[in-house]
Amino acid sequence: MKTINTFIIGVAVGVIIGVYIQIHFEIIRKPYFSSYDLKGMAWETARRYHIDVPLLFAIVRQESGWNPKVISPKGAIGLMQIMPATGKGFCGLSEKQLFNPRHNLECGTAYFAQQLKEFGSVRLALCAYNAGPTRVRKLGECPPFKETTQYTRNILKNWKGGEL
Numbered sequence: 001m002k003t004i005n006t007f008i009i010g011v012a013v014g015v016i017i018g019v020y021i022q023i024h025f026e027i028i029r030k031p032y033f034s035s036y037d038l039k040g041m042a043w044e045t046a047r048r049y050h051i052d053v054p055l056l057f058a059i060v061r062q063e064s065g066w067n068p069k070v071i072s073p074k075g076a077i078g079l080m081q082i083m084p085a086t087g088k089g090f091c092g093l094s095e096k097q098l099f100n101p102r103h104n105l106e107c108g109t110a111y112f113a114q115q116l117k118e119f120g121s122v123r124l125a126l127c128a129y130n131a132g133p134t135r136v137r138k139l140g141e142c143p144p145f146k147e148t149t150q151y152t153r154n155i156l157k158n159w160k161g162g163e164l
Contacts, residue, residue, distance in 0.1 A: 033101055038066055038079065045105045049113040055122065056109060058158035059129070062151060063108075068101040080108025090114075122159075126152045 033041075039057065046056040063081040064070045076083050077098040087093040091107035098104050115125035115133060127142035128135075130151045135143045142148060 033068060035066060038068065038101055041102055041105055042079075045102075045109045049109045051109060051113060051116070052159070055155075055159045056112075058155045059108075059112065059126075060105075061158055062155045068104065069099065078104035078108075080104050080112075082108050082111070086111060123152060123156065126155055 038060075042056055042060055043053050045051075046053045060066060060079050063076075064079045066079065068079050070081070071077055072081055074083070077087070077095065079101055082091075082093075082098050082104060084095045084098065087095070087098045087107055090111050091103075093103055093107055098107070112125060112129050115128040116122065118133065119125050119128055119136060124136055124142065127148055131143045131145060131148045142152060
């Protein structure tokens, strides 16, 4: 009987410690996030930054195809394809933190919202997000890069098509 009581107390302590850790420390409890999980996070983030939800969905679809682990050939990371320098400078995030889908969406959405506020149009904000705000400021329009033109066109098409 004493062994069973000790076992039960041990299990209870383990559960309490586990719950405490989950509440007080950011832990990704599962290595895989379903599309439903990621879209829920994106929906919440878009609403918080007053970005149209289908627009943010179109950006994530274009940037990463909803793959939170993707790294571009240029080194951009995660769902919103954030460059490490932008993640560090704008959001205060390390490269490791950029792989966390919630942090990545938060940082990318905040950065896009800033571009939208500065440039006043979705098209120019997308150009700035892709090619850099300095280029858009200098030219006063979208840079004539094939990648940026196609990027902007694809997002606007998917946004207007309303993939949810």
